[in-house]
Amino acid sequence: MFDNLNNEANRCLLCKRARCVQKCPIDTPIPEIIKLIREDRLQEAGEIMFDNNPLSALCAVVCPHENQCKGNCIKGIKGEPIDFYKMEEIISNEYLNNLEFEPIEQNKDRIAIVGSGPAGMAIAVILARRGYKVTMFEANEKIGGVLRYGIPEFRLPKDILDKFHDLLINLGVKIRPNTLIGPVITIDKLFDDGYKAIFIGTGVWNPKTLNIKGESLGNAHYAIDYLKSPSVYSLGEKVVVIGAGNTAMDSARTAKRNGAKDVSIIYRRDFDSMTATKHEIEEAKDEGVNFELFKTPVEIVDEGLIYKETKIIIDDQGNERLIELENTEGLFKCDSVIIAISQTPKNNITVNNKGFKTIGAGLLAVGETGETSRNGVFASGDVVTGAKTVVEAVAHAKEVAESIDQYCSENK
Ligand SMILES: Cc1cc2nc3c(=O)[nH]c(=O)nc-3n(C[C@H](O)[C@H](O)[C@H](O)COP(=O)(O)OP(=O)(O)OC[C@H]3O[C@@H](n4cnc5c(N)ncnc54)[C@H](O)[C@@H]3O)c2cc1C
Numbered sequence: 001m002f003d004n005l006n007n008e009a010n011r012c013l014l015c016k017r018a019r020c021v022q023k024c025p026i027d028t029p030i031p032e033i034i035k036l037i038r039e040d041r042l043q044e045a046g047e048i049m050f051d052n053n054p055l056s057a058l059c060a061v062v063c064p065h066e067n068q069c070k071g072n073c074i075k076g077i078k079g080e081p082i083d084f085y086k087m088e089e090i091i092s093n094e095y096l097n098n099l100e101f102e103p104i105e106q107n108k109d110r111i112a113i114v115g116s117g118p119a120g121m122a123i124a125v126i127l128a129r130r131g132y133k134v135t136m137f138e139a140n141e142k143i144g145g146v147l148r149y150g151i152p153e154f155r156l157p158k159d160i161l162d163k164f165h166d167l168l169i170n171l172g173v174k175i176r177p178n179t180l181i182g183p184v185i186t187i188d189k190l191f192d193d194g195y196k197a198i199f200i201g202t203g204v205w206n207p208k209t210l211n212i213k214g215e216s217l218g219n220a221h222y223a224i225d226y227l228k229s230p231s232v233y234s235l236g237e238k239v240v241v242i243g244a245g246n247t248a249m250d251s252a253r254t255a256k257r258n259g260a261k262d263v264s265i266i267y268r269r270d271f272d273s274m275t276a277t278k279h280e281i282e283e284a285k286d287e288g289v290n291f292e293l294f295k296t297p298v299e300i301v302d303e304g305l306i307y308k309e310t311k312i313i314i315d316d317q318g319n320e321r322l323i324e325l326e327n328t329e330g331l332f333k334c335d336s337v338i339i340a341i342s343q344t345p346k347n348n349i350t351v352n353n354k355g356f357k358t359i360g361a362g363l364l365a366v367g368e369t370g371e372t373s374r375n376g377v378f379a380s381g382d383v384v385t386g387a388k389t390v391v392e393a394v395a396h397a398k399e400v401a402e403s404i405d406q407y408c409s410e411n412k
Contacts, residue, residue, distance in 0.1 A: 005087055009037040012082045013074060020069040020084060026053045026395040030069060030084050037087060046095025049088060053398075054125040055118055057092035058147060058164075059391045060085045061156050064277045068391075096163055101129070106172050108132040109196035109408045114181045114349070117145020118390045119201030119381030121164060122397040123404070128171040130405060135195075136173055139180040143168070145203055146382075147390065149228045150247070152254050182348030187377060196411070197404045200364060200372070200379040201397065204343035204387050208361075210242065214300030215339065223251040223340030230254045236335025238262045240305050242297055243340030244274035249281065251338045252289045263289050266332065268296040268310045268322060292332070296324060304334040345383045360386070370400035371407075378404055 014031045021030050029048065036045040049056040065071065065085045073081035108131040113120045116138040128134045142148055144161040168175060179185065190198055207222035209215055219236075223243065226233060227250060239260040241252045244267040252263045265284070267274065270293055274281060285291070295307040309328035315321045344361035357365040357373040363386055370378045380400045381393040 005037055005042075005090065006040075008083060008087060009034045011075065011080075012084075015074060019072040019074060020082075023068045023072040025068070025389070025391045026059070026398070028052060028056070028069070028088070033091075034082075034084070034087075037091070042091050042094065043098075046091045049092050050095055050099070053391070053394055054122050055164075055390065055394050056088055057096050057160060058118070058156070059394070060089035060092055061160075062147070062151060062389075063391050064279075064389065066277055066279055093160070096160075096167070099167065101171055104129060104131055104172060106131055106133045110135070110194050111404065111408075112137065112181075112190045112195040112198045113201065114198065115139075115145065115201040115203060115381070115383075116143035116175070117201055117203050117381060118147060118393040119203075119397040119400075120145070120199065121168070122394040123199050123201065123380075123401045124168055124173050125171065126398065126401040127404065128168070128173050132405075132408070134171075134173045135176060136168065137176045137179045137181050137185070139178070141177050143175060143177075145201075150224065150250070152227065152230075152250050152257075154253070154257065155250070180348060182352045187349065187353040187374065191376065196376065196408050198377045199400065199404060200349060200377065200383060201381040201393070202345065202349065203382040205346050206344045206362075207339060208342045208344060210297055210339055210341065212297055212299055217300055217302065219302065219335060220300045220337045220339065223247045223338050224343050226251055226338055227254060230258050233258070233336075235260050235338075238304075238334040239264070239336045239338065240332055240334045241265045241338045241340055242305075243267070243342075244269070244276055245340065245342065246276045246280050247342070248338075248340035249276045249284045249289075251340050252284055253287055255338065256287055256289065260336075262334075264292050264332070264334075265289060266292045266295050266297065266305065266307060268294065269312065270294070295332075298329060300337050301331070303331060305332045305337050306330070307332055342387050343382075344386075369403035369406075370396070371403065376407065376411075378407075 012034045018031050033045045069084045070081050075081050110133045113124050113136040116136050124134050148161050207224050239255045241248050255263050294310045296310050298308050299306040309325045350356045355374045359365045364379045364383050366379050370380050372379050378400050380396040
């Protein structure tokens with residue numbers, strides 16, 4: 001971390017057509033903020049960031065900066081890029097610590113928010129600030145979604161989510177924890193009780209399966225379940241993680257921290273094909289996670305994982321293709337296998353409530369402004385897009401907040 005905000009701000013070229021802004025999914029006005037930092041107007045800088053992205057303090061920590069602001073900074077071509085996200089983290093945290101809202105008259109419609117992940121939190125803040133009576137329903141004990149129950153503490157300290165909880169309460173948002181919407185409290189029930197519009201931001205919490213034999217054995221676990229409460233698992237000393245996204249890196253690094261001595265990531269391609277950020281891969285390597293590339297799982301057995309070797313070939317049409325090599329089966333001995341190959345939505349809402357159109361593996365189908373196939377019900381975040389990023393969930397949620405606002409004013 002740099003030692004002086006101004007020194008870092010002074011290095012910025014304040015580009016007119018800033019590439020960092022162009023690559024920011026939520027269009028953070030970076031040069032404008034850096035100018036304010038140079039003038040020591042940090043409160044204003046914090047306000048601009050919060051108004052543009054109520055979750056800026058969280059995005060500063062978890063965004064894949066190497067593909068966004070940092071990775072596209074012009075200064076990075078020949079030297080050190082500007083660490084804008086570190087400035088964002090300091091200023092946004094300070095802003096949140098001192099944030100107090102004037103009492104807001106809640107004289108607008110009643111809105112239900114289902115799911116308290118980044119999408120739900122962002123919409124709740126925006127609509128509550130506009131005077132809507134917001135109730136947030138969360139199946140888990142605490143708010144935050146993946147931020148709370150997926151991304152490990154060593155990457156994102158959870159006390160910031162507690163601050164968000166207090167902020168929402170401060171804004172007049174009613175929170176109902178441990179409340180699963182769908183089977184008992186249905187969508188119809190919410191409308192009957194006077195909610196004018198309903199927002200669904202329920203994310204993707206069903207693990208994708210490998211479709212191989214042995215996935216139900218006692219030594220196999222899904223990453224999305226494991227990361228929820230790693231300390232309750234007894235994984236043993238030698239652990240294999242299958243996958244190559246951030247969920248796989250998080251699982252491997254968490255397993256190490258929870259006592260596994262030998263953790264390997266098994267992946268069927270090379271490092272360049274991994275969806276995890278380079279930063280996360282490097283961190284995993286530094287912490288001693290092994291990488292076994294060009295291996296694909298065939299079966300999970302009591303003794304470990306049976307795999308086959310793979311190879312990338314160029315086919316007759318000149319396209320790259322991954323093939324499994326015959327007679328290369330081997331046993332990778334281990335105590336536990338963690339499967340981390342992405343997630344799909346759970347169907348508590350769509351199975352128990354009529355009228356929802358879905359696509360693919362159960363993603364909610366929405367129109368351009370986030371409206372689902374049921375009147376008055378809107379959706380965004382991972383349950384619409386599939387597994388993406390926090391900042392994208394917030395960026396879409398902002399747009400959907402506008403359409404809920406418009407829907408309510410047009411349907412008096
Ligand atoms: C392990 C892991 C690491 C990740 N790391 C990063 C990262 O470093 N950076 C990044 O930008 N993105 C990361 N992501 C992706 C990012 O977290 C998601 O894109 C983002 O959280 C999606 O937000 P969301 O609000 O749509 O859903 P979620 O965060 O999934 O929140 C949905 C909430 O809805 C609740 N819910 C579900 N069904 C119901 C129901 N029927 N009734 C009531 N509540 C319900 C859930 O309990 C959950 O709290 C990661 C994802 C995972 C799994």
